Amino acid sequence: MSEIDLTTKIGNLALKNPIILASGTAGYGYELEKYINFNEIGGFVSKGIYFDPRKGNDSPRIYETPCGMLNAIGLQGIGVKRFRDEIIPFWEKYDTVFGVNVAGETEDEYVKVVEYLxxxxxxxxxxxxxxxxxxxxGGKSPSWDSQKTFSIIKEIKKISKKHIMAKLSPNVTYIEEIAKAAEEAGADSISLVNTFVGMAVDIKTKKPQIKNVFGGVSGPAIKPMALALVFKVFKSVKIPIVGMGGISSAGDILEFIISGASAIEIGTATIVDPRASLKMLKQLKDLMRALNHKNIKDLIGSIITGG
Amino acid sequence: MNGYKSLKIVDKKEWGDNYFSLFLKDKEISEIVFPGNFFMVKIPYFESGAILPRPFSIARVFKEENVFELFFQVVGKGTEVFSKLKEGDYLEILGPLGNKFPIKTEKKIIMVAGGRGISPFLYLSEILKREKKDFLLIYGGKSEKDIKFRHYLSSYNTLFITEDGSYGEKGLVTDFLPKGAFTVFSCGPEIMMEKVYEFYKKTNSEVFVSLEERMACGTGVCYGCAKKIRRGDKIEMVRVCQEGPVFNAKEVVWDE
Structure with missing residues (x-):
């Protein structure tokens, strides 16, 4: 049996395979250590890090929705200092691409977090x-605005030599414009999608099911929308794309890759099963073989439309 | 590596009134599991569009047969799917997870259970009896429909209470708490656990409660199940699945 080549690249990042654990669904890493060997996965993105520690939202923070879930954790986090002192040393022992998800309440905060790390x-x-x-x-997110997206990425690029991946929100009218703004500002890659804004109501108490009222919808329910946005962005920028949104099987992974993603992130699937990523990795090899594909790089953006 | 195990349902008991027990066989789990611990159990995916695993507290353990029991009441979509499973079906299960009730105490142990909160105290009663510890189990429900395991619990020092007096004493469990200095464990509705804590907080007793919160991962990655907990002079959002589910009641922020 011929060997399947799953190695891929996101610009200057070389990955063993296209599977990355998505921010916010894999903790800081140590939580999953007893379930998976990180040397086997392509990459890992930490929980979102603000400069200072954050308490996060009150409970309830989560609610299950059909084929998915709502969450409003509120980016509870340990802040950059503890992250540097406690989490980065943990990752020294693993050979996988390691990314930090950078958060900020202001433009300056994003820059401060990057500077610190x-x-x-x-x-x-x-x-x-x-x-x-x-x-x-007033609580607007920079991902809704191409100018804000441009200026944050631009400011970060001024002070950082590392690979900068801009993670986009799907809650916009014209995502191509935001993606282009990130590319023009110098982003090395784009990852999408973050969660879709959603809510649910308890009909007995008339209260929202999530304390924060609004939450982010993730899981298989969002996959078709996420895939469409990945393909739209693929057609409008030249920088590599990391696709995500409800991926829960090897078939899902290939759909994103064929639609233009150079790598993918697994999110809610890890919440459902801590070993989901490795199960999908095994499935992916079998599926590639069954479809007679030898090299996953050949499939990136190989979609055939029209004709 | 650890992960979800596929286990066969070796027996099922329908208690009536929407209460069920599923019995699973696994040597390792039966040996190591301790009251307080819980499991995440996957829902058969095709059933309902429900994707998240559900937490189950350990109920009884039958060590000679390597069998352990999950006891639940149908309260929603997930538990409804579990109630329809049959002997011979398989369940994917992760655990045991979480911490344990701290039984190393010189004091008499009082266990206070409300409704399906009886689960952890079933096996715990057996352990305490084996270790020759002095204990009392106070088990309450709305009516006799909510009081199960009557035969099993007759071997242990149990006080049964129902709100309507249809079984055991009439009233609330909190009407029957003994005065004194004890180590108190409680599991059930949050309002009941809070009242148990209120009753004992000015005494020399220590109260430990098993908290419940909507849970998604059970592994600590999602931070979905956090509760307000006092740590030093700060209030933090602490994960029930990792740092709990058993907490010292004086650390719990009850004002919600």
């Missing part, structure tokens, strides 16, 4: 979480 050799890339509510803008 820029010299950490173990950090391979920064995934910029553009969906954080901005405190100076």
């Amino acid at each position: 820029e010299r950490e050799k173990r950090v391979d890339f920064f995934e910029i979480n553009l969906s954080c509510p901005n405190v100076h803008e």
Whole structure:
């Protein structure tokens, strides 16, 4: 049986395989250590990190919805100092691409987080979480606005030599424009999609099921919408794309890759099963064989439309 | 590596009134599981569009047969699917997870259970009896329909209470709490656990409660099940699945 080549590249990042664990669904890493060997996965993105520690939202923070879930955790986090002192050393022992998801309440905060961690050799890339509510803008998120997206990425690029991945929100009217703004500002890659805004109501108490009222919808329910957005962005930018949104099987992975993603992130599937990523990795090899594909790179953006 | 195990349902008991037990066989789990611990159990995916695994507390353990029991009441979509499973079906299960009730105490142990909150105290009663510890189990429900395991519990020091007096004493469990200095464990509705804590907080008793919160991963990655917990002079959002589910009641922020 011939060997299947699953190695892929996101710009200058070389991955063993296209599977990355998505931010917010894999903790800081140590939580999953007893379930998976990180050397087997393509990459890992940390929970979103603000400069200071954050308490996060009150409970209830989650609610199950058909084929998916709503969450409003509120980016509970340990802040950059503890992240540098406790989490980065943990990752020294693993050979996988390691990214930090960068959060900010203001434009300056994003820059401060990157500055603080820029010299950490173990950090391979920064995934910029553009969906954080901005405190100076009445809670608007920079990901809704191409100019804000442009200026945050531009400011970060001025001070960072690392790979900068701009993570986009799907809650916009014209995502191509935002993606182009990130590319023009110098982003090395784009990851999408973050969660879709949603809500659910308890009909007995008339209260929202999530304390925060609105939450982010994730899971298989969002896959078709996420895939469409990935393909739209693929057609409008030249930088590589990391696709995500409800991926829960090897077939899902190939759909995203064929539609233009150079790699993919697994999110809610890890919440459902801590070993989901490795189960999908095994499935992916079998599926490639069954479809007679030898090299996953050949499939990136290989979609055939029209004709 | 650890992960979900596929286990066969070796027996099922329908208690009536929407209460069920599923019995699973696994040597390792039966040996290591301890009251307080819980499991995440996957829902057969095709059934309902429900994707998240559900947490189950350990109920009884039958060590000689390597069998353990999950006891539940149908309260929603997930538990409804579980109630329809049959002997011979398979369940995917992760655990045991979480911490344990701290039984290393010189004091008499009082266990206070409300409704399906009886689960952890079933096996715990057996353990405490084996270790020759002095204990009392107070088990309450709305009516006699909510009081199960009557035969099993007759071997242990149990006080049964129902709100309508249809079985055991009439009233609320909190009407029957003994005065004194004890180690108190409680599991059930949050309002009941809070009242148990209120009753004992000015005494020399220590109260430990098993908290419930909507849970998604059970592994600590999602931070979905966090509760307000006092740590030093700060209030933090702490994960029930990782740092709990058993907490010292004086650390719990009850004002919600």
